[in-house]
Amino acid sequence: MLKSVSRAVQLAARLSFSRSFWSLSSSGAASGSRPRLLTATRALPTLSCGCGSLHTEGDKAFAEFLTDEIKEEKKIQKNKSLPKMSGGWELELNGTEAKLIRSLSGEKVTITFNVNNSIPPQLEEDPEHAQKSPEDEPEIVSTPNFVVEVTKPGVKSSLVFDCHFPEDETGHGEGEEESDIFAIREVSFQPEGDVEWKETSYTLNTDSLDWALYDHLMDFLADRGVDNTFADELTELSTALEHQEYIKFLEDLSTFVKCK
């Protein structure tokens, strides 16, 4: 009994479904044209082009948008060339990854950071100020996590510090910031030159670390040129590099999208 009832319900549902479609397809009788919902395949608004790729009206609009966007970004680009770091740091670039290298009395110090995902989200705190003019827009600053490797001559392992720029405890730009400019998150000995992180090396996490030990670690870094001045200059370099990479990405995207 149950089976036949359910079958009947299914049949009824199908009938009403097709009935709705029938009435929908009949509604054009008054207008004189019958809308084609199910019969015609969706026509893509393509532009004629001989390159063999798909080019749509959407792509054209996108390309125009990108042209304007690139123009605007170049206009507001603060540094056409990357700012120099003080302290004799040598810069090596590999796309979005940067290395700063310095030698100090036989010790080698290497700072590595990546500008990808280095811009913290900027939350709108005051709804009254939601409609800001371009001049009032907060400045975009890149504050990347960075790794400091200190290698002593003749020692197989490097002392590695995983550092970051803590988000202000009181929010962005409002009130007094009371976090250190940069902070150490983890410290570990890692084999020198190895790209892969050795998981079996003890990693000191600073979350629950004795604060006197933490201060000694910060002083250790400061003695090697990794201090607040360095941190401020690093954010300037990172911000300029990120912007440069962003513009390059927009240009590549524009090339990819455009009709040639």
Added chain:
Amino acid sequence: MGVVLRNLQNVVPLRRAKLRKDVEVLRHIFGVQRFDMGIICVDNRRIQRINHVYRKKNQPTDVLSFPFYEDLRPGKIPCVLQREEYNLGDIFLGVEYVMQQCKETSQDLHEALTVVTAHGICHLLGYRHETEEEWNEMQQKESYILSEFNRLTGSHLEPLTKRSTQDMRP
């Protein structure tokens, strides 16, 4: 907890470990080891802004104290009922201002910061120097604290004179 130390400036090269060690000795001498406190090192721009906001004085200074317990009788250790109340407050050290003073007087920066911090802790414990009497009482306390500090560490620190500090408790 203990002492939360923050360095928000890049004008003066700071030895964090040394400053913390000296502050710990001071806390022990004052008898406030159980109490948390914040030491925040700032430059002239920032301390001038705080001075302006809280004391209506638009100029940099050496130290500004923000006591957790207001209106304490000078030198009285607060009576605490709950764990979260073991807090003395925050001291902002105008390290750039202090460094400039040290250049004029050929004093060691970190010794000067220790003296200024002792002064700041006195403020957190209710000491003021708005009247001559208050100043004398505070300077007596500072002299005692620093003489004990010198005895324990072998240093030769001296209290701040009337000319050298402009701070008043906000």
